Amino acid sequence: MLEPASHRRLLIVDPCDDCHRLLPGLRSVGWEVRSCTLDAALQQPCDVGLVRLQASHLRHPEAVKDLIKRSNTEWIAVLSAEELRLQNVGDFVCEWFFDFHTLPFDVSRVQVTLGRAFGMARLRGKGAVQVNEPAHELLGESRPLRELRKLLGKLAPTESPVLIRGESGTGKELVARTLHRQSQRHDMPFIAINCGAIPEHLIQSELFGHEKGAFTGAHQRKVGRIEAANGGTLFLDEIGDLPLELQANLLRFLQEKHIERVGGNQPIAVDVRVLAATHVDLEKAIGQGRFREDLYYRLNVLQVVTAPLRDRHGDLSMLASHFSQFYSQETGRRPRSFSEGALAAMGRHDWPGNVRELANRVRRGLVLAEGRQIEAQDLGLQALPEQDQPLGTLEDYKHRAERQALCDVLNRHSDNLSIAAKVLGVSRPTFYRLLHKHQIR
Numbered sequence: 001m002l003e004p005a006s007h008r009r010l011l012i013v014d015p016c017d018d019c020h021r022l023l024p025g026l027r028s029v030g031w032e033v034r035s036c037t038l039d040a041a042l043q044q045p046c047d048v049g050l051v052r053l054q055a056s057h058l059r060h061p062e063a064v065k066d067l068i069k070r071s072n073t074e075w076i077a078v079l080s081a082e083e084l085r086l087q088n089v090g091d092f093v094c095e096w097f098f099d100f101h102t103l104p105f106d107v108s109r110v111q112v113t114l115g116r117a118f119g120m121a122r123l124r125g126k127g128a129v130q131v132n133e134p135a136h137e138l139l140g141e142s143r144p145l146r147e148l149r150k151l152l153g154k155l156a157p158t159e160s161p162v163l164i165r166g167e168s169g170t171g172k173e174l175v176a177r178t179l180h181r182q183s184q185r186h187d188m189p190f191i192a193i194n195c196g197a198i199p200e201h202l203i204q205s206e207l208f209g210h211e212k213g214a215f216t217g218a219h220q221r222k223v224g225r226i227e228a229a230n231g232g233t234l235f236l237d238e239i240g241d242l243p244l245e246l247q248a249n250l251l252r253f254l255q256e257k258h259i260e261r262v263g264g265n266q267p268i269a270v271d272v273r274v275l276a277a278t279h280v281d282l283e284k285a286i287g288q289g290r291f292r293e294d295l296y297y298r299l300n301v302l303q304v305v306t307a308p309l310r311d312r313h314g315d316l317s318m319l320a321s322h323f324s325q326f327y328s329q330e331t332g333r334r335p336r337s338f339s340e341g342a343l344a345a346m347g348r349h350d351w352p353g354n355v356r357e358l359a360n361r362v363r364r365g366l367v368l369a370e371g372r373q374i375e376a377q378d379l380g381l382q383a384l385p386e387q388d389q390p391l392g393t394l395e396d397y398k399h400r401a402e403r404q405a406l407c408d409v410l411n412r413h414s415d416n417l418s419i420a421a422k423v424l425g426v427s428r429p430t431f432y433r434l435l436h437k438h439q440i441r
Helices: 017-028 038-043 055-059 062-069 089-096 107-127 143-155 172-181 200-208 245-258 283-286 293-299 316-331 340-350 356-370 394-413 417-424 427-436
Strands: 009-013 030-035 048-052 074-079 101-104 160-164 191-196 233-237 273-278 300-304
Touching: 009 038, 017 030, 017 107, 017 273, 030 038, 048 062, 048 107, 062 074, 062 089, 074 089, 074 107, 107 427, 143 172, 143 300, 160 172, 172 191, 172 233, 172 273, 200 245, 200 340, 245 293, 283 293, 316 340, 316 356, 394 417, 394 427, 417 427
Parallel strands: 009 030, 009 048, 048 074, 074 101, 160 273, 160 300, 191 233, 233 273
Antiparallel strands: none
């Protein structure tokens, strides 16, 4: 049984006469068909798209790539035999399109391809991550993420310092930015400084600023990071790496709410909320004499702990899909989904680098992937040998076998669906029902 027409929307971009001749047959099997120019395509919602790909599109492919990247559906290219022989057209079509057809159309094959594209578009839509508001940057629906968002909603309106703790790569700066964005200071500066990334002889000047002539090379006055954050939020990342001498200066600022620039003697009042983050055990550092206990208690008024990725069960595939979308812009490649083997390999991996590691592996996978999906080896992860793959239930086997039979018979008889149904020993209505069941049609 066909789905309602409103659920099977086809958009034909820059249609030709052959495309228009397809319309009656497509509408008769349940497609709602519209057509438009390439410039207007993004304003037309659709489930599957058909592009009459011409030489002009191939000479300037950026507009076509932009359409495909931003529409979150599957696209099929239509070319003449002459255009198919143009240089690099094969690589372009294979990279960006679900499938292609050459003119004149084989109507039966077009209908099957559109059905398969529709099924794939639905799967793509289910895995898509829509991030429309900055407040949704902390992606995930696992229990640790839900609890973290709830806690940040309570802490953000306060003026108290917050100490953010967690392993490297778990999003501590993202937590700090969320606290700032949800606070009363959201319209004022957010200034971040990594205490472990600045040379020790420069960090005092970076934090507190300096006056002209304060030291060799100080040719003009410099406003420090603390002063630059006045009215807003100061985020001190890797606070555990701050030298002891600077810890004393920071403690004095937290107590007195004013600073003095290096080489100056004039107190400067500064109003900031201080957020700090660390991945080291500060209590242990205090015991070893590497961190001041009085500074620890000044910073650790409120505390947030970020969960490692291995404890965020259920967030992995959502985050991977998000990074695939995000880094496709940078790599110039189409966002790719992940094969079952890749998802299984990600599930087995311990993620010592947490979300940062996942982002980097997906970025690598987008560059290296040669097929339509990112495989485990593209991510630099070990795939399970076939004999070690989970067996699944008897129902799983039946489902896979039924789908494989449909795919095999369509590969051989896509030009005649009546013969395909006879080969499988089923009626034509049953054959269509099976195609729909397995989202091949």
